Amino acid sequence: xxxxxxxxxxxxxxxLAGSAAAQDAESYTIGVSIPAATHGWAGGxxxxxxxxxxxxxxxxxxxxxxxxxxxGAAEQVSQIEDMVAVNQIDGLVVLPFESEPxxxxxxxxxxxxxxxxxxxxxxxEEGIExxxxxxxxxxxGRVSGEYFLERLPDGGxxxxxxxxxxxxxxxxxDAFTQAIEGSSIELLDSAHADWNRxxxxxxxxxxxxxxxxxxxxxxQDDDQAIGxxxxxxxxxxxxxxxxxxxxGMKEMVKRVMDGDAMIPVDVTYPPAMIATAIELTxxxxxxxxxxxxxxVIGSELITQENAEAFYFPDxxx
Amino acid sequence: xxxxxxxxERVPARRWVPDVKTLGPLIALALLILTGxxxxxxxxxxxxxxxxxxxxxxxxxxxxGATFVIASGxxxxxxxxxxxxxxxxxxxxxxxxxxxxxxxxATVIAGMACALLVGLCAGAVNGALITKAGIEPxxxxxxxMGIFRSLITYVSDGGTLSLASGPRTVYRPVYFEGxxxxxxxxxxxxxxxxxxQIVMSQTAFGRHISAIGSNDQVARYSAIRVDRVQMxxxxxxxxxxxxxxxxxxxxxxSASPATxxxxxxxxxxxxxxxxxLLKGGYGRVWGxxxxxxxxxxxxxxxxxxxFVSNYLNGAIQGVIIIIAVLxxxxxxx
Numbered sequence: 001x002x003x004x005x006x007x008x009x010x011x012x013x014x015x016l017a018g019s020a021a022a023q024d025a026e027s028y029t030i031g032v033s034i035p036a037a038t039h040g041w042a043g044g045x046x047x048x049x050x051x052x053x054x055x056x057x058x059x060x061x062x063x064x065x066x067x068x069x070x071x072g073a074a075e076q077v078s079q080i081e082d083m084v085a086v087n088q089i090d091g092l093v094v095l096p097f098e099s100e101p102x103x104x105x106x107x108x109x110x111x112x113x114x115x116x117x118x119x120x121x122x123x124x125e126e127g128i129e130x131x132x133x134x135x136x137x138x139x140x141g142r143v144s145g146e147y148f149l150e151r152l153p154d155g156g157x158x159x160x161x162x163x164x165x166x167x168x169x170x171x172x173x174d175a176f177t178q179a180i181e182g183s184s185i186e187l188l189d190s191a192h193a194d195w196n197r198x199x200x201x202x203x204x205x206x207x208x209x210x211x212x213x214x215x216x217x218x219x220q221d222d223d224q225a226i227g228x229x230x231x232x233x234x235x236x237x238x239x240x241x242x243x244x245x246x247x248g249m250k251e252m253v254k255r256v257m258d259g260d261a262m263i264p265v266d267v268t269y270p271p272a273m274i275a276t277a278i279e280l281t282x283x284x285x286x287x288x289x290x291x292x293x294x295x296v297i298g299s300e301l302i303t304q305e306n307a308e309a310f311y312f313p314d315x316x317x
Numbered sequence: 318x319x320x321x322x323x324x325x326e327r328v329p330a331r332r333w334v335p336d337v338k339t340l341g342p343l344i345a346l347a348l349l350i351l352t353g354x355x356x357x358x359x360x361x362x363x364x365x366x367x368x369x370x371x372x373x374x375x376x377x378x379x380x381x382g383a384t385f386v387i388a389s390g391x392x393x394x395x396x397x398x399x400x401x402x403x404x405x406x407x408x409x410x411x412x413x414x415x416x417x418x419x420x421x422x423a424t425v426i427a428g429m430a431c432a433l434l435v436g437l438c439a440g441a442v443n444g445a446l447i448t449k450a451g452i453e454p455x456x457x458x459x460x461x462m463g464i465f466r467s468l469i470t471y472v473s474d475g476g477t478l479s480l481a482s483g484p485r486t487v488y489r490p491v492y493f494e495g496x497x498x499x500x501x502x503x504x505x506x507x508x509x510x511x512x513x514q515i516v517m518s519q520t521a522f523g524r525h526i527s528a529i530g531s532n533d534q535v536a537r538y539s540a541i542r543v544d545r546v547q548m549x550x551x552x553x554x555x556x557x558x559x560x561x562x563x564x565x566x567x568x569x570x571s572a573s574p575a576t577x578x579x580x581x582x583x584x585x586x587x588x589x590x591x592x593x594l595l596k597g598g599y600g601r602v603w604g605x606x607x608x609x610x611x612x613x614x615x616x617x618x619x620x621x622x623x624f625v626s627n628y629l630n631g632a633i634q635g636v637i638i639i640i641a642v643l644x645x646x647x648x649x650x
Contacts, residue, residue, distance in 0.1 A: 037475020039575045046475045165628070191620060191627050196575050201568070202372060206620035209365040210357065223477070223573075230569055234493050235364070251479065316476025 027062040028285045030091040031083035032278060033076055034119075036069040039195055040223050041247050044271030044317025045095070052275035056282045063282055073101040080105050084112060091285060093277050095119040099167065103128070115284055119277045121168065131284075132294035133277040135269045137168050138175035139299035143267050144218055144244050145179020147301060151242065151264075155184025156215030159207045161224045163195040172220060172246075188214070193224050200227030208235045216242050222249035222266065229262060247271075248302060248310050249317055257307035266302040268310060271317055273297050341644040342591055342607040345637065349611060353618045360621060367500055371492070373613035374502035375400070375561040380584040380605045381513040382557030385550045387588050388517070388600025390530040391447065391454035393554050397580030398465035399439050403562045404572035405469045407432040408478045420483020428484065432566075433559045439465070440555020444548035462581070470574040480570035492567040502564045506606075509560065513602040523600075526550060530597025586634065587612055590641040611637060 032053065037043040046069065053065040066087045070076035076097050083089045092109050096102035096118065103123045110116045110128050118129040148158065160176065163169040169192075177187065188211055193200040200219065207214065208231060217232075217240060219225035225245030232240050245252055246267040255263040276297065284291040302310050353360040379396050386393045411428035418424045439461070446457040472478070480488070495501045517523040525546045528536040537543050566572070589595055590611055591604025612634060619630050 037470055037574060040477050040573060043473070043475030043477070043574070189623070197569050197571065197573070198576070202616070203620060205368045205372070206365075206617060209359045209362065209368065210621045226569060226571070316474045 027064060028090040029064040029066060029087050030093065030278070030281055030285070031080070031087060031089040032065060032067045032274075033080055033083070033092065033094045034067075034069055034274060035076070035095060035097050036071050038071070040249055040317045041195070041221075041269075041271050044249075044315050045274050047316050048272040048275040049278065052278040056278065060282060060286050063285060065278075070097060073097040077101060077105040080109060084109055084114075089114055091115040091117070091281050093117045093119060093274070093281050095274060096121045096123065099124045115281065117277050117281045119274055130292050131277070131280060133273055133280065134294065134296050135273055136296055136299045137171035137269075140220075140246050140267050140269050141172040141175030141177075142179050143299050143301050144220070144246060145176040147244060147265055147267075148180055148185055148216065148218065149183055152183075152185055152215060155186065156241075157186050157188050157211065157213055158216045158218060159188050159204075159211065159214055160190040160218040161200055161203060161220055161228065162190055162192045163221055163224070165192060169220075176218060176220075193227070195221050195223055197223050197227040200224035201231050202227075204228045204231035205235070208232070208237060214240050216240065217244070219243050219245045221245055222247050222252040225252060225263070232262075246299075247317075250312055250315060253302060253307050253311045256302050256304055257311060259304050264303075266307075266310075268298075268300045268302060270297060271315075338645050339592070341641060342604050342611065345590075345641065346607050346611050346614070349614050349618070353614060353621075356618065356622045360618070363498070365617070365621070367498075367503065369613050369617045370506070370610075371500050371502040373609050374506040375565050376580060376583050376587065376612070377506045377606060377609040378509045378557050378561040378564075379554075379580060380587040380609050381509050381602055382554035383584045383588050384513065384517065384591070384593050384600045384602050384605045385526055386454075386554050387585070387593050387595060388530050388597055389526045389547055389550045390533065390597025391547065391550065392458065392585070392595075393443060393454065393551065394458040394581045395439075395443060395462040395465055396554065396558050396584055397577035397582075398462045398469070399436070399555065399558045399577075400562050400565065400580060401469040401572055401574070401576035401578075402465040402472075403432050403435050403439070403559055404566050404576055405472045405478050406435055407562065407566055408480050408570075408572055409472060411484045412478075412481050415481050415483055420481065421487055424484045425488045428488075428566075429563055432562050433556065436555040436557075436559025436562070437552060438555070439558070440552040441548070443555070444551030447551065448544040448547050466574065469572065469576070473573055475574065477571050477573040480566065485567075485570045488567040489570070490567070492564055505560065505564060509557065510602060510606045513605075517600055517602045522546065522549065527598055527600060530594070530599070532598075583612060586638050590638055592641075592645050608641075 032049055034045060034049055035042050037046040053067060056063060057065060066083055068079040070079055092114055094106055099121055103125055106116060106123055107128050116129045117131040119133050120135055162173055191203045193203045217228050219228045222245040225243050228243050242264050243262055244265060246269055248266055248268045248270060252263060252266050256266050280291050283289050359365055383393060407428045410431045411424050414424045414427055418427060443458055443461055446452055447454050491501050495504060525541045528541055529543050529546055533543050587608035588605050590608035591601055593600045615633055616630055619625060619627050
């Protein structure tokens with residue numbers, strides 16, 4: 001497979017994409033299936049997926065890409081079925097909406113002999129995919145928790161916001177609570193704000209009404225952090241020292257860069273991981289490089305010193 | 318499709334007689350506030366009450382418009398998506414006017430005017446498709462709901478549209494400040510509610526809405542201009558959405574594809590809890606206002622206590638909707 005890929009690439013470059021007949025024999029179709037851009041992070045991911053496809057399409061004339069975005073697990077399953085039936089894909093890059101419903105669908109793609117790359121959310125069975133590219137959800141929680149320990153060595157009262165009730169949110173939250181366990185930091189309460197600014201604003205307003213003293217807030221996500229900051233602003237409360245979001249939204253990275261005391265740090269969870277996955281999958285078809293296993297993109301702490309490297313003003317996120 | 322003839326039920330003419338059926342929503346609201354006061358000290362504080370009322374103002378203003386649409390026998394599922402679309406366009410317009418009109422008041426006023434115009438047109442599109450093309454309201458607004466949602470996603474490139482800091486600073490007080498300690502959103506909601514109640518109960522337009530909702534054929538024979546009244550109801554709904562958006566944008570200064578998701582169902586729920594008939598023929602604006610407050614306070618009480626899991630918010634709202642309708646309809650023979 002990969003030898004044929006190499007030949008195809010060589011042929012493509014050699015003949016300047018001249019002979020269509022020769023290319024038909026060795027061209028590959030890669031399907032990319034991701035959730036639709038319904039919130040900031042997914043919007044960033046859609047942007048990076050489109051960028052990667054455009055770039056690779058120019059680079060490798062023998063690769064065809066089919067991109068589909070889904071609004072739910074059921075729709076995503078149908079789109080993957082269509083990719084197999086209509087486009088006859090040789091490779092699939094998929095960010096599953098939910099693990100369970102997508103597992104059988106992706107499994108049948110793998111059984112058809114296609115190269116499968118799963119991104120960010122693992123399937124519910126091991127060993128289906130050839131390549132797994134993921135962000136580090138427990139890492140995001142742990143890094144955030146460690147920052148709280150560092151900032152509040154003598155303890156303090158904090159509240160936490162959670163996202164949409166999913167594995168992703170559970171992994172982040174559990175790692176965070178584990179990181180602060182045994183310290184004198186008291187987690188007053190946590191509530192789900194569904195990674196949505198408006199819900200976060202509402203939840204934070206009610207936390208402020210309920211707790212007369214809050215030292216810091218773990219908002220987990222940058223969209224949630226925006227709602228939290230606005231609620232704190234409106235209340236005029238001075239006791240909250242800082243808010244930690246996550247994911248690396250450009251507006252938040254900018255605030256870290258500018259040394260905003262309320263947003264001292266951010267924790268990465270890059271939507272560009274989809275581009276990493278598409279690149280590696282393309283590499284499998286175009287070079288003899290062995291591509292298999294898993295590739296975990298670490299969650300890093302963005303501080304004022306290194307913020308420059310994480311700032312992408314052109315991305316929608 | 319079953320061909321069983323539906324039992325035609327005549328809605329008795331209602332006069333304002335204070336009984337349990339009429340006062341149901343008010344009693345429920347009073348019980349809810351009492352519960353809140355008992356389980357949390359902070360519940361009755363001025364801060365918490367203004368928070369909840371301000372937050373409820375968006376859905377509240379939209380629901381006043383929805384009362385007219387539903388009372389006329391229609392339904393509008395597109396309001397949440399429409400709100401997101403109007404908010405997105407408003408932000409784009411204001412951002413692009415900053416170099417022309419400067420970052421101050423002129424830009425904000427232009428943005429507000431644009432929002433009202435877009436809301437009016439969006440409502441007119443719904444109304445025209447329903448009255449001129451004769452498609453059922455449910456289908457038309459299901460379609461436009463998807464259209465507006467996709468448009469905001471397209472305009473925002475799947476990300477978030479943020480208002481530039483100049484107009485943001487000028488505009489922010491519209492949500493966060495007010496007069497005599499009462500924030501603007503609450504005042505706007507109160508004004509819209511009072512006007513809505515007067516129009517519904519005291520004007521020919523309000524009576525025509527109910528008549529069409531009861532039986533549009535009879536209304537047509539009674540020389541009511543059915544198409545025009547229905548059109549007006551959807552335009553009014555569009556205007557209410559635009560008004561709500563005027564208050565929504567200054568809060569976080571942003572709009573995204575996640576803005577206003579499921580607002581249509583919250584608005585419809587508030588209208589139904591308030592005693593308006595889903596099949597049309599009778600609408601009660603003050604009841605809708607009580608319905609909105611009930612929904613707002615449920616969420617708030619669940620947030621400020623560890624009484625019940627937050628996950629059950631939807632379940633409690635669902636139970637209240639069903640009980641509200643049961644109490645008001647009484648037993649069906």
